[in-house]
Amino acid sequence: MSKVEIIATSTFGLEAVVAREVKQLGYENASVENGKVTFTADKLAICRANLWLRTAERIRLKIGEFKAVTFDELFEKTKALPWAEWLPVDAEFPVEGKSVKSTLFSVSDCQAIVKKAVVESLKKSYNKSWFDENGPLFKIEVALHKDIATLTIDTSGAGLHKRGYRRLISGAPLKETMAAAMIQLSYWNPDRPLHDPFCGSGTIPIEAALIGRNIAPGMNREFVSEDWPSIPKKLWQEARRETHDLAKYDRPLEITGTDIDGDIIIVARENAEEAMMEDAVRFRRLPVSGLRADEQYGCIICNPPYGERLGEKREIEQLYRMMGKTFSAMDTWSYYILTSYPEFESLFGKKADKNRKLYNGNIKSYYYQYYGPRPPRKEA
Template sequence: MIRFCCPCHFGLESVLSFEIKKLGGENLAVTDGRVSFDGELSMLPRANIFLYTAERVLIELGSFRAESFEELFQGVKSLPLEDFIGKHDRFPVKGHSIKSRLHSIPDCQSIVKKAAVTRLSSVYGISRFEETGASLQISFNILKDIATIYLDTTGEGLHKRGYRRDSNAAPIKETLAAGIIDLARVRADSVVCDPMCGSGTFLIESAYRAMKIAPGSRRRFVSESWDSVPKSLWSSARTEAKDGELRNSSF
């Protein structure tokens, strides 16, 4: 089983939790602005394609106390990074720290990168990484001296549905609109009126929900290029999404 974490807008945790349960997620843990859960590897493409209100899908590699750079280094070094990162892959690092002794982000990035290289060098028996392959973004979150390390499976945020050729900063994200629509219980026979529609986000998201169109079915994800995720899992998830659409909906 893999531990996943999906950030979301504050206030939509219950909506996202319900979505994750419907997909088969287990052992859910809800905190402000995020939902963590367990799932098989097949959950990775399905979560990216089917979740309406998640901002992205992260793999939670592990958590540990890190009050010093040495603790951060050893904590990252102990994680099974090789389960996903190959010897040719790129693995940039980003993150943030809140209310913690380790507050210098550049220094933390350097330590996490060094620990990852040390771990992978030992596993693959090489001293230098060309990093010419797929990109696997490592991110860290240090909150009150507890460091959590993630891999981002999504790439561009899940609010990028793929139905807009060009987009600017919007007053409401598609993921937030989808959450509001879910709370409004829009169904296939619903009538939705938005006289101040602007770019039509509420109307488009309502149509997606009413016609059961998977929000990520018309875009690509960074983890589709990972060797650790079989292409057959992506193909199966996309077929499931297509087969589930209500093509004869009256919406």
């Protein structure tokens, strides 16, 4: 099977996590740059990456890359790319663009030139003068960075964070991709309890349940490239069959989520039902001050309010002090906390063993990681 170049786009700060997932899928040649992970594989990898990558934003097919400092260069080099290998005669192919530190800074002009170049390429391949564009969608992107133009086609459609289970959301939802990354950056595993004391609409507990049962995050949604004639249907069937073969539907898990807002707990339960994880996750109303644990060696993973939701600085400071007091009493547990609040560690009362800069949406945040003692080894 012929090889293709694939780009898994990423939130800044999560590139290494995405690269690790790509390698776990069996693609060892991944290269990491800001905001993306690139690897070479067969067409089946397009299907598998869309279905399995938990922390990538979307999967793009790389058609070509070249230097372009004039519009003529951009036109001719785009026209020379093998568009007809992917776009059928009835393809719908809008063009999006972006330009950073490049001579060709007018995005709208670059989009128009790329569109015209693709049309001219297809005219030659299909011997046609007009294209109705009433078939499958191929969303093209021209991305210019320091005069290097990268031409890609989006294979995902809706972003990969849209798993399909979150019909109802809270006011400041955490993206599913970020929740999955927080879990994968922790030392949690399916044999340990996990608790989120600020669960909101349930994203962290639900993502943990999907990870714990090895359920592909894209199993229950569709992707735009499923309609492409250039990717045989049998490849999608093979990739989807793999997701069912590898799932551990009956694996027992100890995952809970609590929140002070009783209405949002109802939403979390409904989202868990949509994800078919209602038997794996328990939700209940509880303030963080009431948190207790009978279990040992668990993990708290949470995204507490940063200040925007509660509004008052004094309330946030009181909350973080309460978290420090409550969490420290659970002395065998590890805890992982994402917040943008700059004085978090001093309010929490303890310096993190490790922190990592992440972007939660456009908000620069830090993921504070506090490691508890290692769980004792289970006897064989």
